[in-house]
Amino acid sequence: MLTLHGYFRSSAAYRVRIALQLKGIAYQSAAVNLLAGEQRSAAYLARNPQGLLPALELADGEIISQSPAILEYLDEQWPTPPLLPSQPLARARARALAAAIGCDTHPLNNLRVLNYLTGQLGVDQAAKTSWYHHWIATTFAAIDGQLGSAEFAAGDQPGLVDCYLVPQVYNALRFDQPMGAYPNINRIYANCGQHPAFIAAAPEQQPDAPAA
Ligand SMILES: N[C@@H](CCC(=O)N[C@@H](CS)C(=O)NCC(=O)O)C(=O)O
Numbered sequence: 624m625l626t627l628h629g630y631f632r633s634s635a636a637y638r639v640r641i642a643l644q645l646k647g648i649a650y651q652s653a654a655v656n657l658l659a660g661e662q663r664s665a666a667y668l669a670r671n672p673q674g675l676l677p678a679l680e681l682a683d684g685e686i687i688s689q690s691p692a693i694l695e696y697l698d699e700q701w702p703t704p705p706l707l708p709s710q711p712l713a714r715a716r717a718r719a720l721a722a723a724i725g726c727d728t729h730p731l732n733n734l735r736v737l738n739y740l741t742g743q744l745g746v747d748q749a750a751k752t753s754w755y756h757h758w759i760a761t762t763f764a765a766i767d768g769q770l771g772s773a774e775f776a777a778g779d780q781p782g783l784v785d786c787y788l789v790p791q792v793y794n795a796l797r798f799d800q801p802m803g804a805y806p807n808i809n810r811i812y813a814n815c816g817q818h819p820a821f822i823a824a825a826p827e828q829q830p831d832a833p834a835a
Contacts, residue, residue, distance in 0.1 A: 625650040626680040630657045631829035635690040636677035637790035644820035646701045654831035706783040717777045724787040728762040759795045763805045770807035774814050789815045
Protein backbone atom coordinates (compact mmCIF):
# COMPACT_ATOMS: atom_id res chain seq x y z
CA MET A 624 0.00 0.00 0.00
CA LEU A 625 1.21 3.49 -0.83
CA THR A 626 1.48 6.06 1.97
CA LEU A 627 1.15 9.74 1.18
CA HIS A 628 2.86 11.93 3.75
CA GLY A 629 0.97 15.18 3.46
CA TYR A 630 -1.16 17.81 5.09
CA PHE A 631 -4.74 18.56 4.25
CA ARG A 632 -3.94 22.11 3.11
CA SER A 633 -0.66 21.39 1.36
CA SER A 634 -1.16 22.34 -2.30
CA ALA A 635 1.56 19.99 -3.47
CA ALA A 636 0.07 17.06 -1.52
CA TYR A 637 -3.36 18.00 -2.87
CA ARG A 638 -2.01 17.63 -6.46
CA VAL A 639 -0.94 14.09 -5.68
CA ARG A 640 -4.22 13.23 -3.94
CA ILE A 641 -6.13 14.30 -7.07
CA ALA A 642 -3.97 12.07 -9.28
CA LEU A 643 -4.34 9.11 -6.90
CA GLN A 644 -8.10 9.57 -6.94
CA LEU A 645 -8.31 10.04 -10.71
CA LYS A 646 -6.46 6.78 -11.19
CA GLY A 647 -8.30 4.94 -8.42
CA ILE A 648 -5.07 4.02 -6.64
CA ALA A 649 -5.47 2.82 -3.05
CA TYR A 650 -3.30 4.67 -0.54
CA GLN A 651 -3.17 5.68 3.08
CA SER A 652 -2.51 9.14 4.46
CA ALA A 653 0.12 10.04 7.04
CA ALA A 654 -0.43 13.53 8.37
CA VAL A 655 2.48 15.93 8.83
CA ASN A 656 1.21 19.11 10.46
CA LEU A 657 2.77 22.02 8.58
CA LEU A 658 1.60 24.65 11.03
CA ALA A 659 3.15 22.73 13.93
CA GLY A 660 6.43 22.48 11.97
CA GLU A 661 6.35 18.69 11.78
CA GLN A 662 7.92 18.88 8.31
CA ARG A 663 11.15 19.82 10.09
CA SER A 664 11.00 16.94 12.59
CA ALA A 665 13.82 14.40 12.51
CA ALA A 666 11.33 11.69 11.56
CA TYR A 667 10.10 13.59 8.50
CA LEU A 668 13.53 14.88 7.47
CA ALA A 669 14.68 11.27 7.36
CA ARG A 670 12.03 10.77 4.68
CA ASN A 671 12.56 14.03 2.84
CA PRO A 672 15.65 16.07 3.78
CA GLN A 673 14.09 19.11 2.09
CA GLY A 674 11.42 19.25 4.79
CA LEU A 675 8.70 19.75 2.19
CA LEU A 676 5.45 17.91 1.63
CA PRO A 677 4.47 15.64 0.08
CA ALA A 678 6.47 12.44 0.18
CA LEU A 679 5.13 9.24 -1.29
CA GLU A 680 6.24 6.08 0.49
CA LEU A 681 6.04 2.93 -1.58
CA ALA A 682 5.04 -0.45 -0.14
CA ASP A 683 8.71 -1.43 0.14
CA GLY A 684 9.59 1.74 2.08
CA GLU A 685 11.18 3.64 -0.82
CA ILE A 686 10.35 7.36 -0.77
CA ILE A 687 9.64 9.75 -3.65
CA SER A 688 9.63 13.48 -2.94
CA GLN A 689 8.59 16.42 -5.16
CA SER A 690 5.04 16.33 -6.45
CA PRO A 691 6.02 16.55 -10.17
CA ALA A 692 8.19 13.44 -9.74
CA ILE A 693 5.42 11.67 -7.83
CA LEU A 694 2.85 12.55 -10.49
CA GLU A 695 5.11 11.24 -13.24
CA TYR A 696 5.76 8.05 -11.27
CA LEU A 697 2.04 7.47 -10.77
CA ASP A 698 1.37 8.08 -14.46
CA GLU A 699 4.10 5.66 -15.46
CA GLN A 700 3.04 2.92 -13.03
CA TRP A 701 -0.73 3.40 -13.45
CA PRO A 702 -1.06 4.72 -17.03
CA THR A 703 -4.86 4.54 -17.12
CA PRO A 704 -6.43 7.02 -17.17
CA PRO A 705 -3.48 9.09 -18.40
CA LEU A 706 -2.69 12.47 -16.85
CA LEU A 707 -1.36 13.81 -20.16
CA PRO A 708 -2.92 14.07 -23.63
CA SER A 709 -1.65 11.67 -26.28
CA GLN A 710 -0.17 14.16 -28.78
CA PRO A 711 3.35 15.50 -28.11
CA LEU A 712 2.41 19.15 -28.63
CA ALA A 713 -0.61 18.88 -26.34
CA ARG A 714 1.54 17.07 -23.76
CA ALA A 715 4.13 19.83 -23.89
CA ARG A 716 1.46 22.48 -23.47
CA ALA A 717 -0.02 20.68 -20.48
CA ARG A 718 3.41 20.40 -18.88
CA ALA A 719 4.02 24.10 -19.54
CA LEU A 720 0.79 25.09 -17.78
CA ALA A 721 1.61 22.80 -14.86
CA ALA A 722 5.08 24.36 -14.61
CA ALA A 723 3.64 27.89 -14.68
CA ILE A 724 1.91 27.00 -11.43
CA GLY A 725 4.33 24.50 -9.92
CA CYS A 726 7.61 26.23 -10.78
CA ASP A 727 6.77 29.91 -11.18
CA THR A 728 3.94 30.55 -8.72
CA HIS A 729 3.61 28.12 -5.84
CA PRO A 730 7.26 28.39 -4.65
CA LEU A 731 6.92 32.16 -4.22
CA ASN A 732 3.92 31.74 -1.94
CA ASN A 733 5.00 28.72 0.02
CA LEU A 734 4.65 28.79 3.80
CA ARG A 735 8.39 29.06 4.44
CA VAL A 736 8.71 31.95 1.98
CA LEU A 737 5.78 33.84 3.51
CA ASN A 738 7.20 33.18 6.99
CA TYR A 739 10.60 34.51 5.87
CA LEU A 740 8.94 37.67 4.57
CA THR A 741 7.14 38.36 7.85
CA GLY A 742 9.93 37.01 10.07
CA GLN A 743 13.48 37.74 8.88
CA LEU A 744 12.48 40.57 6.51
CA GLY A 745 9.96 42.19 8.86
CA VAL A 746 7.25 42.58 6.21
CA ASP A 747 3.78 43.35 7.62
CA GLN A 748 0.64 41.30 6.93
CA ALA A 749 -0.69 43.72 4.29
CA ALA A 750 2.55 43.58 2.32
CA LYS A 751 2.65 39.81 2.63
CA THR A 752 -0.88 39.56 1.22
CA SER A 753 0.04 41.95 -1.57
CA TRP A 754 3.03 39.76 -2.44
CA TYR A 755 0.83 36.66 -2.41
CA HIS A 756 -1.89 38.19 -4.61
CA HIS A 757 0.63 39.69 -7.02
CA TRP A 758 2.30 36.41 -7.93
CA ILE A 759 -0.96 34.51 -8.26
CA ALA A 760 -2.47 37.26 -10.42
CA THR A 761 0.63 37.34 -12.64
CA THR A 762 0.30 33.67 -13.46
CA PHE A 763 -3.49 33.44 -13.59
CA ALA A 764 -3.64 36.38 -16.01
CA ALA A 765 -1.08 34.71 -18.23
CA ILE A 766 -2.61 31.23 -18.29
CA ASP A 767 -6.35 31.95 -18.32
CA GLY A 768 -6.40 32.60 -22.08
CA GLN A 769 -4.40 29.44 -22.74
CA LEU A 770 -6.93 27.24 -21.03
CA GLY A 771 -9.56 27.33 -23.75
CA SER A 772 -13.23 26.54 -23.34
CA ALA A 773 -13.26 22.81 -22.58
CA GLU A 774 -14.69 21.31 -19.41
CA PHE A 775 -11.24 20.62 -17.97
CA ALA A 776 -7.87 22.26 -18.54
CA ALA A 777 -6.74 20.01 -21.36
CA GLY A 778 -10.06 18.81 -22.77
CA ASP A 779 -13.04 16.75 -21.69
CA GLN A 780 -11.10 14.64 -19.18
CA PRO A 781 -9.28 15.96 -16.11
CA GLY A 782 -5.51 15.58 -16.07
CA LEU A 783 -2.17 17.00 -15.04
CA VAL A 784 -3.03 20.69 -15.40
CA ASP A 785 -6.14 20.27 -13.26
CA CYS A 786 -4.00 18.57 -10.60
CA TYR A 787 -1.98 21.79 -10.36
CA LEU A 788 -4.71 24.34 -11.02
CA VAL A 789 -7.31 23.24 -8.47
CA PRO A 790 -5.04 23.37 -5.40
CA GLN A 791 -3.66 26.74 -6.51
CA VAL A 792 -7.16 28.19 -6.89
CA TYR A 793 -8.25 26.65 -3.58
CA ASN A 794 -5.28 28.34 -1.96
CA ALA A 795 -5.93 31.66 -3.70
CA LEU A 796 -9.55 31.68 -2.50
CA ARG A 797 -8.39 31.06 1.07
CA PHE A 798 -6.27 34.18 0.80
CA ASP A 799 -9.11 36.26 -0.72
CA GLN A 800 -7.52 36.54 -4.14
CA PRO A 801 -9.72 38.57 -6.52
CA MET A 802 -10.73 35.97 -9.13
CA GLY A 803 -13.11 37.89 -11.40
CA ALA A 804 -10.68 38.26 -14.31
CA TYR A 805 -10.16 34.53 -14.95
CA PRO A 806 -13.28 33.04 -16.56
CA ASN A 807 -11.61 29.88 -17.82
CA ILE A 808 -9.89 29.15 -14.52
CA ASN A 809 -13.16 29.70 -12.65
CA ARG A 810 -15.10 27.44 -15.02
CA ILE A 811 -12.55 24.62 -14.79
CA TYR A 812 -12.35 24.96 -11.01
CA ALA A 813 -16.15 24.72 -10.76
CA ASN A 814 -16.25 21.69 -13.07
CA CYS A 815 -13.52 19.92 -11.11
CA GLY A 816 -15.47 20.65 -7.95
CA GLN A 817 -18.26 18.40 -9.26
CA HIS A 818 -15.94 15.50 -10.13
CA PRO A 819 -15.75 12.61 -7.61
CA ALA A 820 -11.95 12.40 -7.67
CA PHE A 821 -11.58 16.09 -6.86
CA ILE A 822 -14.27 15.88 -4.19
CA ALA A 823 -12.45 12.98 -2.51
CA ALA A 824 -9.09 14.79 -2.73
CA ALA A 825 -10.38 18.08 -1.30
CA PRO A 826 -8.67 19.34 1.86
CA GLU A 827 -11.86 19.18 3.93
CA GLN A 828 -12.22 15.45 3.17
CA GLN A 829 -8.82 14.53 4.58
CA PRO A 830 -8.43 12.69 7.89
CA ASP A 831 -6.26 15.48 9.35
CA ALA A 832 -8.73 18.27 8.47
CA PRO A 833 -10.37 19.74 11.56
CA ALA A 834 -14.03 18.85 12.01
CA ALA A 835 -16.26 21.45 10.34
N1 LIG B 1 8.26 21.58 -5.38
C1 LIG B 1 7.72 20.91 -4.22
C2 LIG B 1 7.12 21.93 -3.29
C3 LIG B 1 6.73 21.31 -2.01
C4 LIG B 1 6.23 22.34 -1.01
O1 LIG B 1 6.60 23.52 -1.10
N2 LIG B 1 5.41 21.89 -0.07
C5 LIG B 1 4.90 22.78 0.93
C6 LIG B 1 3.45 22.49 1.21
S1 LIG B 1 2.46 22.82 -0.19
C7 LIG B 1 5.68 22.56 2.22
O2 LIG B 1 5.95 21.45 2.60
N3 LIG B 1 6.03 23.65 2.89
C8 LIG B 1 6.72 23.55 4.14
C9 LIG B 1 7.26 24.85 4.57
O3 LIG B 1 7.07 25.85 3.87
O4 LIG B 1 7.89 24.86 5.64
C10 LIG B 1 6.68 19.88 -4.65
O5 LIG B 1 6.00 20.13 -5.65
O6 LIG B 1 6.56 18.84 -4.00
